Amino acid sequence: MSNIAIIGAGPGGLAAGLILLNQGHQVTIYEKDPRVGGRSKRLTFGPYHFDSGPTFFMYQPILREVFEKANLDFDKHLQLTPLDPLYTLYFNDRILKPSSDINQTKEVFESVYPGAGDDYVKWYQKQTIKFKRVMPILQKPFPNIFHFLRADVLKGAPVLHPFQSVFKYLSKLIHHDDLIHTLSFQAKYLGMASFEAPSVFTILPYLEHMGGLYHVEGGLNQVNETMAKLFVENGGKLHLNTKVDRLWIEKRSVKGIISDQLQQSFDDVVLNADFAYSMLAMTKNKEVKTYHHQKIKSMKYSVSAFMMYVGLDTIFDFDHHNVFFSKSYEGYLKRLMSASSDVSDMSFYMHNPSKIDKTLAPKGHSSLYILVPVPNLDANIDWKKEQETLKKQVYATILEKTGIDITKHIQMEQILTPQEWQDDFNVYKGAVFNLTHGFDQMLHKRPQNKFKQLKHLYLVGGGTHPGSGLPTIYQSAIITSQYLKTKKA
Numbered sequence: 206m207s208n209i210a211i212i213g214a215g216p217g218g219l220a221a222g223l224i225l226l227n228q229g230h231q232v233t234i235y236e237k238d239p240r241v242g243g244r245s246k247r248l249t250f251g252p253y254h255f256d257s258g259p260t261f262f263m264y265q266p267i268l269r270e271v272f273e274k275a276n277l278d279f280d281k282h283l284q285l286t287p288l289d290p291l292y293t294l295y296f297n298d299r300i301l302k303p304s305s306d307i308n309q310t311k312e313v314f315e316s317v318y319p320g321a322g323d324d325y326v327k328w329y330q331k332q333t334i335k336f337k338r339v340m341p342i343l344q345k346p347f348p349n350i351f352h353f354l355r356a357d358v359l360k361g362a363p364v365l366h367p368f369q370s371v372f373k374y375l376s377k378l379i380h381h382d383d384l385i386h387t388l389s390f391q392a393k394y395l396g397m398a399s400f401e402a403p404s405v406f407t408i409l410p411y412l413e414h415m416g417g418l419y420h421v422e423g424g425l426n427q428v429n430e431t432m433a434k435l436f437v438e439n440g441g442k443l444h445l446n447t448k449v450d451r452l453w454i455e456k457r458s459v460k461g462i463i464s465d466q467l468q469q470s471f472d473d474v475v476l477n478a479d480f481a482y483s484m485l486a487m488t489k490n491k492e493v494k495t496y497h498h499q500k501i502k503s504m505k506y507s508v509s510a511f512m513m514y515v516g517l518d519t520i521f522d523f524d525h526h527n528v529f530f531s532k533s534y535e536g537y538l539k540r541l542m543s544a545s546s547d548v549s550d551m552s553f554y555m556h557n558p559s560k561i562d563k564t565l566a567p568k569g570h571s572s573l574y575i576l577v578p579v580p581n582l583d584a585n586i587d588w589k590k591e592q593e594t595l596k597k598q599v600y601a602t603i604l605e606k607t608g609i610d611i612t613k614h615i616q617m618e619q620i621l622t623p624q625e626w627q628d629d630f631n632v633y634k635g636a637v638f639n640l641t642h643g644f645d646q647m648l649h650k651r652p653q654n655k656f657k658q659l660k661h662l663y664l665v666g667g668g669t670h671p672g673s674g675l676p677t678i679y680q681s682a683i684i685t686s687q688y689l690k691t692k693k694a
């Protein structure tokens with residue numbers, strides 16, 4: 206048994222905490238906030254509740270595996286409602302509603318051009334093979350280049366197309382921009398554009414189409430709240446309002462944690478706080494060989510998110526998930542990736558959970574969430590100035606595309622910009638989807654779950670292998686706990 210500290214009670218930290226407890230370790234979580242969840246915590250403004258970040262819950266087998274490894278009954282603690290259609294997509298000339306039923310989505314595609322239904326089925330079949338080959342690679346640690354010689358990696362290589370982007374890969378299979386965007390906007394879950402994300406990530410839309418999307422009552426934040434409750438019930442120690450200031454490092458070995466309240470020694474430390482922020486804030490420059498401060502600043506980071514949390518005195522009949530595509534989607538993606546300060550004609554996502562979940566707002570009211578992917582703090586955008594412009598643009602687009610003027614029903618409105626993601630959530634550059642996922646920052650090139658540069662330090666969360674979405678974050682907790690499973694103090 207080892208005495209383990211976890212820094213951060215985000216989804217990665219909580220999942221690792223539950224598994225490590227069941228392995229018999231003594232586990233203490235230090236969380237700087239008064240509540241758990243990090244980027245996916247609950248936000249409450251008066252009587253309205255919101256998810257701060259994630260709203261797309263896909264590929265539930267991985268969270269089930271976390272519960273299994275923690276010896277907990279998933280179905281007893283979490284109730285999921287399947288969503289159909291998956292989402293409503295607003296393009297210039299049409300609205301599309303893909304489903305998790307392959308035949309229904311085939312018809313949706315066929316409605317755009319004759320033969321598109323068959324193209325979709327071909328895409329689906331190819332992704333089924335890709336998914337089976339890629340998953341084993343992501344489920345294991347990838348600490349060095351020699352892992353390319355593993356049997357599962359060699360088997361997966363032919364379907365990986367490492368030098369092809371999602372967009373290029375799809376353009377060969379599907380022959381209409383709206384349909385390509387239907388199967389590629391998910392690259393934004395990684396904070397990347399479809400023309401730069403490696404084609405392996407076409408498994409993201411596949412996970413939605415194959416496994417469906419789900420709503421958790423109260424929002425995805427409730428997964429964290431539930432895990433935190435179970436963590437404490439099972440003997441874990443959870444210290445809220447406790448910021449860790451530094452890693453206690455001696456001779457390239459982590460001895461514990463340091464905060465203004467205490468210096469505490471531990472056998473091992475699991476880091477869940479944003480990786481780049483942590484290296485800059487919790488280690489001295491050059492204390493960590495590969496990830497010295499200059500290196501951290503020069504790595505590639507995802508886009509950020511401009512958030513609008515809006516309380517309404519009515520419930521609109523919008524779908525649960527909605528995506529509004531820019532008039533010129535490619536133009537928008539290019540501006541986004543080049544950190545342009547031009548925030549006109551933006552694409553955005555709107556979440557309307559109150560239609561099926563009455564726990565989020567007073568009776569007859571609703572909590573609406575809008576996310577506009579925007580450049581991170583590398584872009585020279587004065588958010589105090591631009592936020593009004595962007596807000597008005599979003600409301601005007603909703604009116605134009607749906608005929609509904611939501612501004613007449615607003616009871617509360619809270620804005621969150623890349624600056625607050627950095628200042629309040631400790632997310633470096635406000636890059637909410639973490640390090641980008643090009644092959645230069647994936648697999649053995651991503652900071653490793655068992656941190657190579659410092660003994661007794663382990664990583665979980667979006668900044669380590671395998672990546673930054675919730676399923677991969679839960680996977681990182683499984684990999685890290687596997688390393689610690691047999692550890693003795």
Ligand SMILES: Cc1cc2nc3c(=O)[nH]c(=O)nc-3n(C[C@H](O)[C@H](O)[C@H](O)COP(=O)(O)OP(=O)(O)OC[C@H]3O[C@@H](n4cnc5c(N)ncnc54)[C@H](O)[C@@H]3O)c2cc1C
Nearest residue numbers: 213215217237243244258259260261449478637666667675
């Ligand atoms: C707007 C938005 C939308 C997203 N949508 C989706 C989605 O739909 N689906 C999906 O799969 N993913 C989504 N993501 C990505 C990802 O799933 C979430 O960001 C997720 O919360 C990241 O989890 P994490 O465990 O890596 O880190 P975090 O959630 O950031 O958790 C880190 C924790 O560390 C704490 N901490 C930081 N500094 C300290 C310190 N010094 N001392 C102690 N504690 C500290 C933080 O308060 C936080 O609780 C979204 C992210 C955002 C921001």
